[in-house]
Amino acid sequence: MTRILLSTFIVLIVGCSTAKKDSDTVLFAGEIVNPTSTQVILMKGRQKIDSAQLDEKNRFKFDLPTIENGLYHFNLSPEYQYVYLEKGDSLMVRLNTSYFDESLVFSGSNEEINNFLLELFLAAEEEDSAMYTEYYELEPNYFLDKIKSLRDDKLSHLNEMKSETTMSDGGYELLKGSIDYTYNRYKEIYPFQHKRKTTEENLHDLPKNFYSYRSELNYNNQHLTYLRPYYDFMKAHFGNLSYMSCVNDCNDGNSGTGKHLHFNKHKLHLIDSLVIDKELRDNLFRNVAFDYLLKRKDAQENTEIFLKEFKNVSKNNMHIEEIENLYLGIANLQPSKMIPNLTVVSFDNENKTLNEIAKGKKVLFYFWSGSNKKQYQEIFKRVAELKEKRPDHELIGINIKTDYNDWKVILKTLQVDTSLQYQSNNFKELTEKLVLYPMNKAIITDNGIIVDGFSNIYYN
Structure with a gap:
């Protein structure tokens, strides 16, 4: 019934079948139950594409004459969710803000891509919990078997969809990337969580093929820069690489008061050496800065060393004002200071x-x-x-x-x-x-x- 209503709404808006792509113009429209804001904002990465006001029936509509195919997200403050758009699309979304992600459903052209992307997002939320409660305790080979089984189920579904629809290469790449990077991230996290769960003294020995996917990693996939599984993988991956390289190659960074500083400087330089894409670099550098500044309150002189190093490797970072404000905020919240007069x-x-x-x-x-x-x-x-x-x-x-x-x-x-x-x-x-x-x-x-x-x- 929901899909019938959605399709009917689109037909009323465009006056023709949603399956046809007679022009490059994109129609993205929707209906919001229990809206938390009066407008919907469409974004591509950090760039605002357009905004649309909700009408008296809580409906919105975007007519986009020229857009780039790819991943976008729409904001209904304070929530947001992905939407994949291609030239000529007519796509409808309906959601209830009381159950934002769970109630969301797409209908129209590319509905399969968007609904499956949402299913992957919801499945990952459940599986994240299972990883921490069950799977990270498994021995490496059993863990790999479990990961492979979960990944294969989703890839099978994806390939079945591709054979039955006119899914574009870009849509397929997005969905496959979401699957691959989700499960490869679990592998990056595994050795540290396994040690914590089992209280083993050292990191567990891993099979030689445990990180075999690393030989095909793309550190500069601009189509996936703002895809959450890709970005989360990169954060976990650089954390893993930094730790392992410090353990194996650094004599002075594994103990003492400078350990936190040393590790995060190492992470900055690894990102600098491997990532070229400006937006991904800036976002990863921001993550390192927030991790350093928030997780452990380091000595003032160490913090100043870190910020100097950060600015050196991440020149013109688009988040620099936010990071400097965070640094000042932390300084102003130290004991004996007056609470900020907000x-x-x-x-x-x-x-x-x-x-x-x-x-x-x-x-x-x-x-x-x-x-x-x-x-x-x-x-x-x-x-x-x-x-x-x-x-x-x-x-x-x-x-x-x-x-x-x-x-x-x-x-x-x-x-x-x-x-x-x-x-x-x-x-x-x-x-x-x-x-x-x-x-x-x-x-x-x-x-x-x-x-x-x-x-x-x-x-x-």
């Missing part, structure tokens, strides 16, 4: 600064988003526990990435004390100045002075 809005629509809220008392600030129901339910459950554990602290919630009215409805539904709740509509500023990575973060203050700027609400 403005938030109360339930009664009054502006207050964090300094005003924190003045004269002990406060634990925590953060949540209305876009993730499971996350905020768990957060508020934890807050209830902390009320007993920290009776001398005021527990202040700050909401982000949620419509103001929706935020108020959530608070009323949960019967939360609204006098202790605030909201910010400036996600970028709040994220940069309070360094909200991860979202489970908590900041503890005493009379506005930071006691712990990098606490975690679940470890208090």
Whole structure:
């Protein structure tokens, strides 16, 4: 029934069969149930292609006269998802934001590619969990057998689709890349997770063919640069290469206070030597910088050495402002400093600064988003526990990435004390100045002075 409705909607829009490609113009349209934003933004990588307002029936429509075939993504703040488009396509999407990915379905030309790409995304979420709970404990050969079985099932489905449809080479490459890089990433992660799971003293010996796929790696596939499995693989791959090369070749980088710095410098230089594509390079360099700055608070002199090295190998990085802001944010959240004087809005629509809220008392600030129901339910459950554990602290919630009215409805539904709740509509500023990575973060203050700027609400 859903597919019939979708196809009908497309026919009403274009007035002809979606299977025909009479021109290069692309129609991408859709219907949003429970919209979280009034507009849909179409992106290719970091470039905004176009935006479309939702009409009174919560429908949107893009008419794109000239586009490049390939992978795009559409944003309905705060969520986003992939869409593969080719010249002449007429494609419809329908989704319910309450179950964003699970409810999403495509209909029209190239529906097979887009629906299968979504199926791979959802399957990977389930399999990621199974990897950590079951598969990483397996001995190497059993692990390889399991990975091969999962990969072969999806490749069989893909090849069957290709034989039954007019799938383009570009569409096939995208789907096969999503499959291959998903399972090769698990192999890159395996030795470290296996050691952790089994508590073995050293990394397990691996079969000679364990990384056989590496001989065919393409470090510069521009068609896959923004495909999540490709990017995630590259992050895991360079982490693996850096660790192994440090262990085998470096005498001074495996111990002591400089270990964290040494390892991440090594990773920067490996990326520099192997990756040419500007966007992939910049994104991978950004990942190394965030990993270094956030995971472990290194000595000031080491951090300055790292940033100098980063700027040397990653000249004109498109993320440099974000990384410098992160560095400043971390510096400003150190103990004894005043909490950044950001403005938030109360339930009664009054502006207050964090300094005003924190003045004269002990406060634990925590953060949540209305876009993730499971996350905020768990957060508020934890807050209830902390009320007993920290009776001398005021527990202040700050909401982000949620419509103001929706935020108020959530608070009323949960019967939360609204006098202790605030909201910010400036996600970028709040994220940069309070360094909200991860979202489970908590900041503890005493009379506005930071006691712990990098606490975690679940470890208090």
